Every structure is written in C-alpha cells, then in structure tokens.
Amino acid sequence: MAETKESAEPPTILVDPIDMSKLDQSFCNEIKSMPYGEELVACFACTTCTAACPIANQWDYKPHQLIRMIILGMREEVLSSKEIWECLTCFQCQERCPQKVRVTDIFFDCKNLAAEEGKVPNSIVALGKLLLETGQLYEVTEDWQREDLDLEPEVPGLATEPLKEILKTTRTGRLVGSDE
Amino acid sequence: MPIYNLYMGCSVPANYPNYEAAMFKVAETFDMTLEYMEDVGCCGSPNLRAIDFFGWLLVNARTLAIAEKNGHDIVTPCNGCFGSLKDVLHHLQHDEEDLKRVNAELKKSGLSLKCTIKVRHFVEALYTDIGIEQIMSRITRPLDGVGIAIHYGCHVLRPADVTEFKPEILDELVRATGATVIDYPLWKQCCGATVLPVNEALAIRLARDKLKSMKEHGAEFVTVVCPACGNQLDLQQLGLKDSFGEEYNLPVLLYPQILALALGMDESEVGLELNRVPADPILDHLSG
Numbered sequence: 001m002a003e004t005k006e007s008a009e010p011p012t013i014l015v016d017p018i019d020m021s022k023l024d025q026s027f028c029n030e031i032k033s034m035p036y037g038e039e040l041v042a043c044f045a046c047t048t049c050t051a052a053c054p055i056a057n058q059w060d061y062k063p064h065q066l067i068r069m070i071i072l073g074m075r076e077e078v079l080s081s082k083e084i085w086e087c088l089t090c091f092q093c094q095e096r097c098p099q100k101v102r103v104t105d106i107f108f109d110c111k112n113l114a115a116e117e118g119k120v121p122n123s124i125v126a127l128g129k130l131l132l133e134t135g136q137l138y139e140v141t142e143d144w145q146r147e148d149l150d151l152e153p154e155v156p157g158l159a160t161e162p163l164k165e166i167l168k169t170t171r172t173g174r175l176v177g178s179d180e
Numbered sequence: 181m182p183i184y185n186l187y188m189g190c191s192v193p194a195n196y197p198n199y200e201a202a203m204f205k206v207a208e209t210f211d212m213t214l215e216y217m218e219d220v221g222c223c224g225s226p227n228l229r230a231i232d233f234f235g236w237l238l239v240n241a242r243t244l245a246i247a248e249k250n251g252h253d254i255v256t257p258c259n260g261c262f263g264s265l266k267d268v269l270h271h272l273q274h275d276e277e278d279l280k281r282v283n284a285e286l287k288k289s290g291l292s293l294k295c296t297i298k299v300r301h302f303v304e305a306l307y308t309d310i311g312i313e314q315i316m317s318r319i320t321r322p323l324d325g326v327g328i329a330i331h332y333g334c335h336v337l338r339p340a341d342v343t344e345f346k347p348e349i350l351d352e353l354v355r356a357t358g359a360t361v362i363d364y365p366l367w368k369q370c371c372g373a374t375v376l377p378v379n380e381a382l383a384i385r386l387a388r389d390k391l392k393s394m395k396e397h398g399a400e401f402v403t404v405v406c407p408a409c410g411n412q413l414d415l416q417q418l419g420l421k422d423s424f425g426e427e428y429n430l431p432v433l434l435y436p437q438i439l440a441l442a443l444g445m446d447e448s449e450v451g452l453e454l455n456r457v458p459a460d461p462i463l464d465h466l467s468g
Contacts, residue, residue, distance in 0.1 A: 035233065035271055035278075054369050054389075055382060085378050088386070089226045090370035091338030102339070111230040120231055123377040127227045136222035138194035146193070149201035149451050155193040156216035162289075163221050163239050170235030172228070 023073035030113070031070050036105035043067045049093035049103045059083045063093050063103055070106070079114040085121050115175060129176045132167050135160025182309050184300075185247040185254045186214040189261035190222040191407040198451025199407065202436035203257050203302055205445055209318060210310045214255065220246060223264035226335075226374060234281075240268035241282045244299070245291040253298040255305045257436075259406035263335030263343065265299040270342045301336055303405050303435055307349045315356045320444040322358030326465040328438070329362045329399035329430075330354060331390065331413060333406040334370050353435060354403060357442040358467075366393035373412040384423075387416035391428045401462060402432045410434060414456045431459035441466060 031037045049063040050056045056063055061083050069078050078084065084107050093103040114120065120128075130137060140146065143153035167173055192199050207214050220243045228236040243265065247254045256262050272279045273295045283292055300308075306315070336345050351361050372386030391413065394402060404410040414432040421427055437450040441462065452459050 035275065054386065055375075058382070082378075085230075086375055086382065088334070088370045088372070088374050090334040090374075092334075092368065092370075095338050095340060104339070108226075108229055108233070112233045115231040121378050124227055124231060127225075127377060128231055131222065131224060131228060136190035137225060138190040138222075140194045145451075145454065146197045146200075149197050149449075151193075151197055151201055151204075155188060157218040158188075158193075158221055159219040160221045162219065162242060163224070166238045166242070166285075167228075167232065167235050170238065171232040172235050175231060 018072065018074070022076075024075040025073050027073045027075040027078075028071050031106060031109055034106075034109040034112070036102040037109055039099065039101045040067070040106060041071060042099040043071065043097075043101050044099060046098065048096050048098060049101075052092040052096040054090070054092070055086065055088065059086070066110075067101065067103060067106070070110070078110055079117065079119055084110045084114065085124065112171075115171060118175065120175060125175060128167075128172045132164060132172055132176050135163045181211045181213060182305075183213040183215060183252050184305065185217050185250065185252045187217050187220060187243060187247075187254050187256040187261060187265070189256060189258045191260065192257050195411060196407045196434065196454075198437065198454045199257055199410070199434040202434060202440045202450040205440045205449055206306065206436045206443070209440075209443055210306070210314065212305070212310065215252070217243070217246060217254070223261045225260050225264065227377070229264070229267075236264070237268055237271065237278065237282055238285055240264050241272060241293050242286060242289075242291060244269055244295070244297050245286055245293040248294060248297045251297070253300050253305070255300050255302045257302045257405065257434075258408075259301070259333040259335040260408055262299065262301045266342050266344075269295060269297070269299055301345060301405065303353060304345060304349055307353055312352050312356050315353070315439070319357065319442050321442055321466040323438075323442060323462075324465045324467050325358065325360050326400050326462075327362045327398045328354050328359045328401045328403050329364055329394035329397070330367070331371060331394075331402055331404045331409055332367070333404065333409040334374075336405065337368070350403075350405065350435065353439070357438055359401075359438070359465075362394065362397055362399045364393045364397035364399065366390055369393075371409045371412040372416075373408040376412070383412070384416055384419060387412050388420055388424070388426070391417065391420070391430060395428055395430060399430060400465075401438075401459075402430050403435050403438055404432060405435050417457050429457065431455060431457045431461060433459050433462065438462070 047064045372383035376383040
C-alpha cells in the first residue's frame with residue numbers, strides 16, 4: 001500500500017485570519033448603547049442585508065461582514081472603512097433583516113464614532129462647513145425663477161442663524177474647526 | 181379647510197421652485213392652507229446625522245417644537261426633510277434621556293418639545309385629508325393612460341416603522357390623473373443622490389440602473405416627490421448622454437406638476453420649462 005505523503009504547507013486561505021489580540025471587546029457594547037444599536041447582537045449572519053444592498057458588490061466589506069466585525073470588536077477596521085461613508089442610507093438592508101437589526105442606523109452610529117475621532121471624508125467635512133457657515137445646504141441664487149412662478153423671491157420664514165448657532169456648539173463645530 | 185405648517189427645507193426653494201409653485205396650485209384647488217413656518221431653515225440632511233447626531237437632533241427638534249406652538253401638522257415636499265423630521269421625532273419619542281438633553285437646550289430659546297406634533301409628506305396629506313375621490317372629481321384634463329414610473333425615494337418609504345408611508349399612496353395619486361403606473365423591478369432602489377459627495381461614479385451607476393429599469397418596462401415619464409431624487413434622475417440623464425452615449429429621454433416631473441396639469445393648469449404655472457429633460461411632451465397626453 002502506497003503511503004500518502006502529507007503536505008507540510010498550510011491550507012490555502014482567502015483572507016488573513018483575524019488577529020484576536022487586536023480585537024476591542026468594548027466596541028460591540030459601545031454600538032449597542034447608541035441609538036438603534038440594541039438589536040445588533042441578534043445578527044445571525046444570514047447575509048440578507050448584503051443581498052438587499054444595491055452596492056455591496058463593489059464593497060470589500062459587505063454589510064453582514066461589517067455587522068459581524070462590530071460584534072467581534074474590529075473597531076479600527078470598521079471606523080476607517082470607506083464602506084460606512086458610501087452607505088446610501090437607503091435602508092433596504094434594515095428593512096429586510098429577519099432579526100430586526102437596524103443595519104443602516106448602526107452604520108450611522110459608526111459614522112458618528114468615526115467623526116468623533118476625526119475620520120471623516122473631506123467632502124463630508126466640506127458639507128459640515130457649508131452648514132456651519134451658511135446655515136443651509138442650498139441657497140436661492142436665481143430668485144427671478146421664483147418670481148416668474150409667483151413665489152416670494154426670498155423664502156418666507158427662512159432663518160439660517162439658528163442652525164449655525166446650534167452647530168457651533170456641537171460636533172460639527174469641532175470637526176470643521178479642527179480641519180482649518 | 182385644513183391648515184398646515186409648511187416646512188420647505190433648503191433644496192426645494194433653491195433648486196425646484198417649480199415643485200413649490202405646483203404644490204401651492206394643487207393646495208389652493210383643494211383648500212389646503214399651507215403656511216410657511218417662521219424662523220426655520222435646513223434640516224441638515226443625512227450628512228449631518230452621519231457626523232453630528234446630537235446637532236442633527238437639536239436642529240430638527242427645534243423645528244418640531246416651533247410647529248408644536250400652533251399644533252398644525254408639519255407638511256414638507258422633500259423626502260430628505262421628511263426623513264430627518266420623522267426620524268428625530270421617532271427617536272425622541274423613544275429615548276427619554278435624549279429628549280431631556282434636547283429640551284434643556286431648547287429651553288434656552290424659550291422652546292420645549294412634547295413630541296405631540298405630526299410630520300407628513302405633502303403627498304400623504306393630499307391623499308389622506310383630501311382623498312382620491314375628491315381629487316378625481318376635479319380632474320378636467322386626464323392623462324390618456326400614458327405610462328409613468330414612480331420613484332418614491334428611500335427616505336419616504338424606509339425605515340417603514342419610522343416613516344409610516346405606504347407606496348400605494350403615490351400609486352393611487354398617479355392613477356387619479358388618468359396615467360398608468362408602470363411596474364419595474366428596481367422600483368425600491370435608491371437613485372444614488374446620497375452617495376454623490378463621496379463617490380460620483382457610483383451615484384451615476386445607480387441612476388443609470390434605475391433609468392434603464394424604468395425605460396425597459398415601458399415608462400414614458402418619471403415622477404418623484406423629492407428634490408434630491410428629482411435632481412439625480414433628471415440631471416444624470418444629461419451626463420449619461422455625454423459619457424455613455426445613452427439617451428433615456430425620460431422627463432422627470434414632480435408629482436404636483438402632473439396633477440396640476442390634469443387639473444387644467446397651464447404649463448407655465450407649474451414651471452415645466454425648468455425640468456432639464458424637456459417635460460413638455462406630457463402636454464400631448466392631456467385630453468380634453
């Protein structure tokens with residue numbers, strides 16, 4: 001009987017194994033305590049969220065993987081990912097989740113934590129700056145169009161100061177301030 | 181004669197005065213009194229929610245508290261504003277601690293929020309408070325059954341437990357004008373507008389998928405109830421022509437524009453010339 005030669009090579013793997021020593025056990029609880037985070041640990045990784053996501057095919061981390069990564073404590077990877085910022089906020093993943101995990105809302109929580117650490121794409125910081133400086137995202141520039149349609153040239157009741165005042169005192173102020 | 185607190189947000193008045201004008205024309209026809217809210221502005225959008233949850237809560241709680249002073253329901257023509265206000269209201273109705281924190285801030289400007297106010301999309305108010313029967317009785321120039329694809333927009337439909345908006349609302353409103361509602365596979369899909377700031381190519385892909393799906397299933401027109409979705413589906417058609425050589429020729433109309441025309445109003449009254457993909461072909465489908 002011929003002897004089968006055992007291979008000394010490790011099996012082929014598709015991804016590097018997780019470095020367990022780098023996991024942040026507190027991350028899962030942190031997200032769980034944030035708005036809409038409660039159902040997080042009910043995830044059983046069925047991948048329905050990923051199937052529902054219209055852009056998961058071009059993500060390195062799929063929605064169900066991000067949820068699993070949060071539960072495992074892969075804080076750094078999640079909060080530095082491009083995926084949380086590309087999320088369309090279309091809520092299709094959340095709507096389909098059989099375990100009622102609020103996937104999209106949880107990604108909003110992740111973005112807030114990333115923002116607290118200053119990890120925000122420049123284009124989004126720019127929107128924060130626009131809000132802080134002008135009090136709105138769009139300004140009426142072609143008021144003649146409004147007049148042609150029998151509308152007041154200036155939007156009745158519009159106030160931009162209150163939003164500016166609020167955001168000066170909250171994270172937007174710190175985020176935009178530290179950017180300059 | 182219902183009275184409403186009209187919350188415009190920033191996008192409709194700046195980018196879609198035709199939407200604003202058509203909404204007022206429709207409201208006048210059905211004796212809905214839309215009163216512009218005083219001393220309010222932008223909702224901050226999901227971008228503000230992403231970077232500054234508490235700031236976003238405060239901005240929108242302030243708007244809700246101002247409306248609570250006279251108690252009239254808030255109506256808005258913008259899905260983004262609707263989503264922000266509904267979400268904030270829902271959160272504060274379920275999180276006592278955050279409501280306390282928010283009220284402590286609002287108190288400084290003499291406001292307080294009890295979370296008793298209702299937030300509604302303009303089209304839902306039209307559907308519920310006026311009703312399809314009443315609307316149909318006023319149609320003088322019905323559409324001839326032409327196929328219209330509805331793009332509802334994510335933030336009016338989802339999360340459903342927060343928005344409490346049923347897609348049938350818009351289906352029935354479109355049918356009331358005499359048009360046919362086109363079924364197409366990607367009806368629930370996002371237009372891509374939200375991802376524009378971080379990944380433009382992705383935003384274009386999403387608009388393209390959506391327009392393709394509509395066109396392939398026989399749509400001749402598209403209707404939307406959100407300035408961001410409207411902008412994305414209308415404007416990207418011009419870009420797709422340049423970059424992919426694809427022509428969709430799908431005019432994108434805000435729902436009140438379609439209704440106002442069917443109610444007998446003139447194209448200039450609803451600012452049809454401001455729609456980027458020429459929308460005047462719809463005039464050929466008005467009978468009577």
